[in-house]
Amino acid sequence: MEKLVLHLLVNQHAGSGKGARQYKEVQKQLIAKEIPFQTYLTEYAGHEREIVQELLKGVLTPYKDNKPFEHLLVVLGGDGTLHEVVNALKHEPTIPIGYLPSGSGNDFARGVGVSRKIDVALTQLLAVQKPKPISLMEATDVDSNDTRLILNNVGVGIDAKIVATANHSKAKSLLNQMKLGSLSYVSAALSSIFKQPSFPLIVETSTEKKEFKKAFLCTTTNHPYFGGGVAIDPTASAYTEDIHLIIVEKIFPLSLAWLIIKLFFKQHLTSPHLHRFVDSELTLTCPVAQVGQADGEELGERNFKLRFKTTQRLFWM
Numbered sequence: 001m002e003k004l005v006l007h008l009l010v011n012q013h014a015g016s017g018k019g020a021r022q023y024k025e026v027q028k029q030l031i032a033k034e035i036p037f038q039t040y041l042t043e044y045a046g047h048e049r050e051i052v053q054e055l056l057k058g059v060l061t062p063y064k065d066n067k068p069f070e071h072l073l074v075v076l077g078g079d080g081t082l083h084e085v086v087n088a089l090k091h092e093p094t095i096p097i098g099y100l101p102s103g104s105g106n107d108f109a110r111g112v113g114v115s116r117k118i119d120v121a122l123t124q125l126l127a128v129q130k131p132k133p134i135s136l137m138e139a140t141d142v143d144s145n146d147t148r149l150i151l152n153n154v155g156v157g158i159d160a161k162i163v164a165t166a167n168h169s170k171a172k173s174l175l176n177q178m179k180l181g182s183l184s185y186v187s188a189a190l191s192s193i194f195k196q197p198s199f200p201l202i203v204e205t206s207t208e209k210k211e212f213k214k215a216f217l218c219t220t221t222n223h224p225y226f227g228g229g230v231a232i233d234p235t236a237s238a239y240t241e242d243i244h245l246i247i248v249e250k251i252f253p254l255s256l257a258w259l260i261i262k263l264f265f266k267q268h269l270t271s272p273h274l275h276r277f278v279d280s281e282l283t284l285t286c287p288v289a290q291v292g293q294a295d296g297e298e299l300g301e302r303n304f305k306l307r308f309k310t311t312q313r314l315f316w317m
């Protein structure tokens with residue numbers, strides 16, 4: 001690690017300003033430890049990709065065992081910022097990425113075991129000797145053939161509605177300032193859960209095809225967490241090549257309330273209202289317009305036909 005130069009890509013706005021505060025802390029510690037670094041502040045959404053494109057011109061190189069490795073890209077931001085960077089490096093899976101989580105939900109950090117305390121996360125990062133492969137989902141829009149890499153989850157229905165409500169709520173900023181960023185998803189859930197209509201859905205795995213007439217929640221996940229720490233599938237892992245799909249059908253409000261209580265105690269997987277599919281490849285079709293989300297970023301309201309598989313990339317973790 002001695003000769004490594006850190007290239008910090010920082011979203012100061014992540015976590016409603018937590019990114020800026022945590023960057024100051026990281027800067028202080030790197031100076032104290034005499035670790036060389038350069039900083040690239042994002043100035044607008046999508047700027048991440050331009051910064052990465054510039055760094056690809058001679059700074060960032062693939063990691064090779066037994067070869068000197070001198071320049072490490074480190075993302076300081078939330079899941080959305082990391083999502084952009086991972087996708088900017090979609091064709092460079094052997095260029096490692098380090099991560100210092102500073103968002104509201106930080107589900108990827110939870111899923112892969114990176115501390116959400118910035119000083120601990122920095123200590124973890126600086127202790128790494130070589131990168132490790134982590135599985136990501138690859139989601140392809142079958143109609144447009146657009147493919148994007150997914151760190152956490154892709155949802156259609158209620159979880160996408162919750163993401164949209166949280167992203168546009170004033171409570172998110174307030175809760176982030178109170179260091180309760182995850183609660184912004186809880187408050188968004190309470191305001192949208194009973195308004196979500198049911199929708200038809202078709203699931204195709206390598207062994208079966210199943211149709212749901214009244215789906216309500218549909219989340220394809222890479223690791224256990226969504227919505228700022230809710231373990232939607234406690235058995236999922238970013239260290240296997242399985243994709244986990246959870247579907248809940250529209251049920252009576254009382255049954256739904258009971259399912260939510262079970263969810264918080266991680267007892268929900270046995271519910272008869274919940275369907276779970278685990279496979280290395282699957283396709284989801286929602287033939288009517290619905291809201292969608294990918295890693296907490298809104299996909300808008302439309303029909304979806306999405307094909308999922310997994311792929312691995314190197315992370316400095």
Ligand SMILES: Nc1ncnc2c1ncn2[C@@H]1O[C@H](COP(=O)(O)OP(=O)(O)OP(=O)(O)O)[C@@H](O)[C@H]1O
Binds near residue numbers: 012048
């Ligand atoms: N300077 C910027 N100004 C506005 N938006 C930015 C800027 N830099 C990055 N973004 C965008 O902000 C979006 C949200 O960022 P991010 O997800 O990192 O933070 P968050 O929403 O607070 O965290 P989380 O996803 O963990 O809840 C991303 O789509 C990212 O591209």
